[in-house]
Amino acid sequence: METRNTKQKETIKVILSRPENRLHPTINEIIKMVEKEDNSIGQATIYRQVNRLVKDNILKRIPTKEGFRYDITSFLHGHFVCQKCGRIIDLYDKNYQVLITELENKYSIKIHESNLINEGICEECNGKV
Ligand SMILES: [Zn+2]
Ligand SMILES: [Zn+2]
Structure with missing residues (x-):
């Protein structure tokens, strides 16, 4: 089993x-x-x-x-959710890890999980594509 x-x-x-x-x-x-x-x-x-x-x-x-x-993406990243079509885009940037480290040091904490979610309008819904 x-x-x-x-x-x-x-x-x-x-x-x-x-x-x-x-x-x-x-x-x-x-x-x-x-x-x-x-x-x-x-x-x-x-x-x-x-x-x-x-x-x-x-x-x-x-x-x-x-x-x-x-x-299922395992590396540290944030998300963007389009308020119009609902699609989700992975956001990653070298500064993301820097920010996490800085927050850890500032508050003396250890961050295992980061769910930064940004909402707005995607490129497609914005009529740019
Ligand atoms: Zn959209
Ligand atoms: Zn993701």
Whole structure:
């Protein structure tokens, strides 16, 4: 049973790691992706395995207005959520790590998780593309 669990978790991880799937899917989108690929994994199992991956710190949960979205990108980064179309863009910059380090020093804390979420209008909705 444990082996089967591990295998299912691994399958979900592999599917989510593909570049085309790194768009911060919702749980329903994850279920669709996994079912398309391996219909032996039931919905309840997908839910359970996704929660495990969150617990294991492999998947991150990003709260948005339409519910949680999931992110497998492991390096420290922030997010931009478009208020019009809902798309999520990863934001990273060398200064991001610098800022975290500075905050850690200033407050004598250790930051393990950073969920900087910025909301606004994306390039596409802004009519620039
Ligand atoms: Zn947009
Ligand atoms: Zn992300």
